[in-house]
Amino acid sequence: MDENISKKLPAYWWVDTTAGKVVLNMGDALGFIENIYDQFLSRWGLSQTKANVLLLLYKNEALALWELGEKLLVSRANITGLMDRLSKSGLVTREINPLDRRSLIAKLTPKGKMLIEEIIPLLKDFTEKVFSPLSETEQEQLIKLLQKIQYNQK
Amino acid sequence: MDENISKKLPAYWWVDTTAGKVVLNMGDALGFIENIYDQFLSRWGLSQTKANVLLLLYKNEALALWELGEKLLVSRANITGLMDRLSKSGLVTREINPLDRRSLIAKLTPKGKMLIEEIIPLLKDFTEKVFSPLSETEQEQLIKLLQKIQYNQK
DNA sequence: GGCTAATAGTTAATATGTTAATAAAAAGGA
DNA sequence: TCCTTTTTATTAACATATTAACTATTAGCC
Numbered sequence: 001m002d003e004n005i006s007k008k009l010p011a012y013w014w015v016d017t018t019a020g021k022v023v024l025n026m027g028d029a030l031g032f033i034e035n036i037y038d039q040f041l042s043r044w045g046l047s048q049t050k051a052n053v054l055l056l057l058y059k060n061e062a063l064a065l066w067e068l069g070e071k072l073l074v075s076r077a078n079i080t081g082l083m084d085r086l087s088k089s090g091l092v093t094r095e096i097n098p099l100d101r102r103s104l105i106a107k108l109t110p111k112g113k114m115l116i117e118e119i120i121p122l123l124k125d126f127t128e129k130v131f132s133p134l135s136e137t138e139q140e141q142l143i144k145l146l147q148k149i150q151y152n153q154k
Numbered sequence: 155m156d157e158n159i160s161k162k163l164p165a166y167w168w169v170d171t172t173a174g175k176v177v178l179n180m181g182d183a184l185g186f187i188e189n190i191y192d193q194f195l196s197r198w199g200l201s202q203t204k205a206n207v208l209l210l211l212y213k214n215e216a217l218a219l220w221e222l223g224e225k226l227l228v229s230r231a232n233i234t235g236l237m238d239r240l241s242k243s244g245l246v247t248r249e250i251n252p253l254d255r256r257s258l259i260a261k262l263t264p265k266g267k268m269l270i271e272e273i274i275p276l277l278k279d280f281t282e283k284v285f286s287p288l289s290e291t292e293q294e295q296l297i298k299l300l301q302k303i304q305y306n307q308k
Numbered sequence: 309g310g311c312t313a314a315t316a317g318t319t320a321a322t323a324t325g326t327t328a329a330t331a332a333a334a335a336g337g338a
Numbered sequence: 339t340c341c342t343t344t345t346t347a348t349t350a351a352c353a354t355a356t357t358a359a360c361t362a363t364t365a366g367c368c
Contacts, residue, residue, distance in 0.1 A: 017282065018285075018290055018293045018294060019201045019281045019282045019284070019293065020278070020281060020343080021293075021296060021297055022285050022293050022296060023281055023285075025182065025297045025300045025323070026183075026255075026294075026296075026300060027363080028300070028302060028304065029301070029304055030180065030306045031182075031227065032303075033177075033180065033303070038351075040197035047354075049354075049355095054160070054216055061315085066315080066316060066317080073185065074354090074355070074356090075357080076224075076316070076317065076318085077317085077319080077320095078354070078355055078356075079163070080317065080318055080319085081354075081355090090215070094260050100316085100363080100364070101316095101363060101364085102316040102317070102362065103316055103317080103363095104316080104317070105313085114158045114222065117339095124174070127173045127349095128171065128172060128173045129308075130173070130177075130307070131173040131176050131177075131303065132173075132308070132354095132357080133302050133303050133305075134174035134176075134299060134302060136172055138299055138302070139172045139173065139307075140179075141299065142176060142179075142296070142299045142300075143175055143176060143179045144173075145288060145292055145295065145299070146180060146296075147179060148287050148292070149183060149284070149285060149287050150182065150183055151287075151290060152285075153284070153287065188312095196328075203325090218346085219346075220346060220347080221312070228324090228325070228326090229326060229327080230346070230348085231327080231347085232324070232326075233347085234326095234347065234348055234349085235323080235324075235325090236324080237321095239323075239324095253332085254345095254346085255332080255333060255346095256333045256334065257345085257346055257347080258345070258346085258347070258361065259331095280310075
């Protein structure tokens with residue numbers, strides 16, 4: 001193992017405990033996976049967050065900006081800029097909500113819908129390929145371990 | 155499982171394949187772990203990257219900025235700003251390298267050294283606690299699965 | 309109905325990241 | 339030695355994120 005460290009999690013590579021090694025490997029694996037997804041999505045000039053917005057709007061048709069922020073776990077302020085950039089690319093629109101004039105409704109444009117419909121099957125295949133080094137059983141094992149960390153915190 | 159999606163990886167929650175569930179859970183678990191580390195480090199006003207810089211300089215004493223960038227896997231341009239902010243806090247210095255006047259040498263200040271020496275044992279304990287929901291065997295299993303994804307890509 | 313609270317979105321300031329262009333210095337080949 | 343190429347750091351322009359302050363609107367209580 002070389003001395004590169006993940007920018008994602010604190011550098012624990014000099015710690016000789018197993019937990020230290022887990023942090024190191026999680027950061028590493030995550031960085032790796034994020035990179036290859038970024039690379040995949042860059043074909044269409046999309047970031048992960050932009051792709052997630054398109055995916056959410058494809059499933060939900062119309063979402064208030066605050067709902068979008070809640071589902072994406074990002075701040076309302078960030079949604080503003082994200083929607084600015086996505087509408088500059090002609091992929092989404094913001095419409096006034098007649099039922100509540102405080103809120104704006106985000107929707108895909110036809111161009112945005114066509115784009116995400118093109119991407120979805122490729123993204124699905126890509127995901128299968130990324131995790132193909134693990135058998136079905138191992139994938140389920142991984143899910144269980146990840147959930148155990150998250151849901152058994154004291 | 156609710157409909158929140160990770161901002162880290164493409165939203166695959168409507169996909170019924172196991173690989174789709176793995177992406178979802180990895181993004182989720184990563185987001186969770188990053189959050190609790192960010193929260194932990196915020197006590198000292200540090201981000202993960204800032205903490206990593208201090209940790210690297212604590213181990214290596216002196217590193218050229220380009221070496222720092224290489225080990226952190228971030229661009230040189232980013233190192234410039236990071237060092238600007240860290241030296242404004244009085245935690246690091248940049249010295250001219252007399253052997254190669256193109257490069258600058260980063261070092262911890264006494265204040266930076268004291269800070270990271272204070273943090274290291276707490277970070278170690280914190281890491282043990284974060285992964286304590288998993289047994290030693292499970293932690294090793296997780297490492298193996300994560301590495302398998304990364305190193306068996308076709 | 310009218311005052312106060314809360315909610316939704318934007319803006320401003322900042323942190324963290326990128327790539328591309330630039331300046332300065334070093335390396336290397338003729 | 340001189341010229342070209344490479345390397346190092348910075349700057350500029352941008353994308354993505356945050357919190358805090360602000361505006362507009364709605365909700366809730368009397």
